[in-house]
Amino acid sequence: MSVTDRFDGIKGVISSDSRSRKELIEGILFSLPYLVIFGTFLLYPLVMGGYMSLFDWNAIDPTQSVFIGLENYAQLMADDGFWNALKNTGYFALLTVPSILVVALGLALGVNRDIKGKGLLRAIFFSPYILTVSVTALVWIDLYSTQYGMINHYLGMIMANPPQWLQTRLTAMPAIAMTTVWWLVGFSFVILLAARQSVPEYLYEAAQLDGAGTWRQFRDVTVPQIRHAIFFVIIINIIWAAQVYGQPYVMTSGGPGKTTETLVMYLYQSAFSQRNFGYAAAIGYVLTGILVLVSIANYYFLGGDNE
Amino acid sequence: MSDSSATVNRFESFSVGDVSMRSVGVHVVMYGAALLFVLPYLYMISTSLQTQQEAVSEGMHWIPDPITFAAFTNLLTGSLIVQWAINTLIIASVTTLLVLLVDSMIAFALTRLDWPGQRYVLGLIIASFMVPGFVNIIPLYILIADLGLLNNYAAVILPFAAGPLGVFLLAQFFRDLPHELQEAAQLDGFSNLRIYTHIILPLSKSILTALALFIFVWSWNQFLWPLIVLQSEAAYTLPIGVVVLQDNFTYQPAVTMASALIASGPLFILFLLLQEQLMSAVEMQGVT
Numbered sequence: 260m261s262v263t264d265r266f267d268g269i270k271g272v273i274s275s276d277s278r279s280r281k282e283l284i285e286g287i288l289f290s291l292p293y294l295v296i297f298g299t300f301l302l303y304p305l306v307m308g309g310y311m312s313l314f315d316w317n318a319i320d321p322t323q324s325v326f327i328g329l330e331n332y333a334q335l336m337a338d339d340g341f342w343n344a345l346k347n348t349g350y351f352a353l354l355t356v357p358s359i360l361v362v363a364l365g366l367a368l369g370v371n372r373d374i375k376g377k378g379l380l381r382a383i384f385f386s387p388y389i390l391t392v393s394v395t396a397l398v399w400i401d402l403y404s405t406q407y408g409m410i411n412h413y414l415g416m417i418m419a420n421p422p423q424w425l426q427t428r429l430t431a432m433p434a435i436a437m438t439t440v441w442w443l444v445g446f447s448f449v450i451l452l453a454a455r456q457s458v459p460e461y462l463y464e465a466a467q468l469d470g471a472g473t474w475r476q477f478r479d480v481t482v483p484q485i486r487h488a489i490f491f492v493i494i495i496n497i498i499w500a501a502q503v504y505g506q507p508y509v510m511t512s513g514g515p516g517k518t519t520e521t522l523v524m525y526l527y528q529s530a531f532s533q534r535n536f537g538y539a540a541a542i543g544y545v546l547t548g549i550l551v552l553v554s555i556a557n558y559y560f561l562g563g564d565n566e
Numbered sequence: 567m568s569d570s571s572a573t574v575n576r577f578e579s580f581s582v583g584d585v586s587m588r589s590v591g592v593h594v595v596m597y598g599a600a601l602l603f604v605l606p607y608l609y610m611i612s613t614s615l616q617t618q619q620e621a622v623s624e625g626m627h628w629i630p631d632p633i634t635f636a637a638f639t640n641l642l643t644g645s646l647i648v649q650w651a652i653n654t655l656i657i658a659s660v661t662t663l664l665v666l667l668v669d670s671m672i673a674f675a676l677t678r679l680d681w682p683g684q685r686y687v688l689g690l691i692i693a694s695f696m697v698p699g700f701v702n703i704i705p706l707y708i709l710i711a712d713l714g715l716l717n718n719y720a721a722v723i724l725p726f727a728a729g730p731l732g733v734f735l736l737a738q739f740f741r742d743l744p745h746e747l748q749e750a751a752q753l754d755g756f757s758n759l760r761i762y763t764h765i766i767l768p769l770s771k772s773i774l775t776a777l778a779l780f781i782f783v784w785s786w787n788q789f790l791w792p793l794i795v796l797q798s799e800a801a802y803t804l805p806i807g808v809v810v811l812q813d814n815f816t817y818q819p820a821v822t823m824a825s826a827l828i829a830s831g832p833l834f835i836l837f838l839l840l841q842e843q844l845m846s847a848v849e850m851q852g853v854t
Contacts, residue, residue, distance in 0.1 A: 282681045285758050289675035290687065293668040293733065297691065300706065301728040305697055307705035321708075369596045373589065382841050383600045389833050389844070391787035391805040394826040397812055398606050401613070401819050409609055412626050441603070449845050450852035488852050502698050505789045509809055523700050523790070530704050531794070543701035554696045 308540045316537035331541035343517055344525035352500035354436035359496050363447035371455050385445035392505030399438040400510055425511050428518045435506050447492040454488035494557045501550055522546055614824040621819040637824035650807040658786040661723045665781050669732035674762050677740040691730045710795055721795040726785050732777055735850055739773045779840055780847035783833055804829035
């Protein structure tokens with residue numbers, strides 16, 4: 260073993276040509292296990308999904324599928340159910356993304372201050388993120404319960420008619436959004452805290468010498484210094500929000516009156532209840548298109564910024 | 567920290583009282599927020615130890631009276647929760663090992679070896695970040711069914727292992743490791759395989775641990791995809807099992823909360839032991 264190793268080493272020094280061939284072969288061998296999984300379970304389905312979206316797909320016998328071109332997409336544009344799901348998903352994103360950013364930033368700046376028990380606070384604020392979505396949803400169903408729930412028990416002490424959280428059209432989505440903020444804010448919080456901690460302290464000292472108060476320091480030092488982290492947090496939360504599924508599935512099943520039915524729920528319905536696989540694949544592609552645009556917009560905003 | 571606030575005091579002639587008032591305010595707000603964050607946990611624990619009558623009665627009963635483990639014994643005897651816990655543990659463990667192995671291998675090939683085309687491969691993998699997981703649900707389901715993998719652990723493990731996150735994080739880390747070590751090893755006649763196992767991997771223990779934890783937690787918590795491909799009750803994982811239980815034990819909050827505790831308890835213990843590593847895996851994702 261070691262003899263051949265040494266031989267290879269010498270050979271590498273002597274003949275760079277055979278060495279580079281060897282590196283090519285080894286490079287491919289080292290890459291192969293991942294590339295096989297990646298190709299089979301990510302790339303192939305991605306291409307296949309695009310192909311399926313052009314067919315009236317026959318789930319029982321795929322060879323009987325009928326090519327219909329962009330018919331699925333045209334149908335989608337005229338489908339009220341799709342627009343409702345898109346609207347609900349957008350509403351959910353609008354409720355959660357800014358709230359998560361504000362709460363995460365507030366908590367991060369608070370923990371970054373001169374405060375006792377930093378480690379404990381950091382762990383507490385992060386911890387809900389390690390829960391699974393169904394556990395989160397089940398706990399909050401009980402917290403929101405109008406019969407024995409904690410939230411209305413305490414709200415009942417200060418107001419006459421506390422909201423019927425998950426049961427009314429007006430409050431169902433905000434309730435789901437509130438749960439989501441609690442569940443996911445820890446991820447963004449940890450990222451923003453790390454970003455804030457890496458801002459050099461002398462910038463704040465200089466700002467103080469210039470007479471900048473807390474607000475000016477925040478606006479002119481903190482925000483510009485951590486803008487990359489802020490953008491990352493916004494983008495990743497938009498991507499998560501666009502794919503929201505588990506919370507409404509468990510908490511409301513899309514109700515009341517389809518006010519919390521999201522795009523992924525609608526896709527799932529189309530595929531597994533109505534067996535309309537081509538149509539569902541088209542829904543997936545439309546949402547991918549939206550998310551790719553979001554990613555490009557993000558790249559554009561950060562573009563020309565070579566720090 | 568305290569140094570800089572002392573400087574502030576000296577520069578602005580604020581009274582000490584003003585600063586400490588502010589400090590008290592910060593403490594009150596932050597610990598108030600922390601209390602709000604842990605209330606759902608306290609509710610979970612307290613409710614899981616209550617009798618059925620107490621759990622559905624009006625008002626809050628933070629201290630169960632009497633304390634009972636009936637909900638837990640109900641679950642252990644009247645459901646498949648133990649089987650689901652085993653399923654979840656196997657899936658999360660195998661996924662984690664598989665991801666560490668194949669991701670570190672390709673990250674090594676992409677950053678420490680020199681071969682034509684590696685830039686394109688890396689570019690392709692990173693571009694796949696933009697593909698949201700659910701887009702693939704339909705074709706992936708058909709593929710898994712055709713392969714005869716429905717209700718099989720592999721149906722959950724393999725699609726998860728195709729994700730680009732680990733490759734991306736490891737490639738970034740490997741790239742910054744000093745090249746001198748590798749060159750010295752090459753002169754000593756180390757093969758690339760030995761450089762991978764004896765130099766790169768040992769130098770990367772910290773990131774491998776962090777990544778392993780993150781992958782373990784994340785795959786333990788998967789919901790939508792296992793719900794689709796694990797169709798027989800014996801094959802369920804905990805996250806989908808607890809939802810089924812809630813349907814079976816309707817309006818029995820004590821049982822539901824006990825099942826929620828069982829489903830998330832192992833991850834909480836892991837988190838308490840290794841929180842720094844887990845949070846550093848999150849921090850790394852922010853440094854892009």
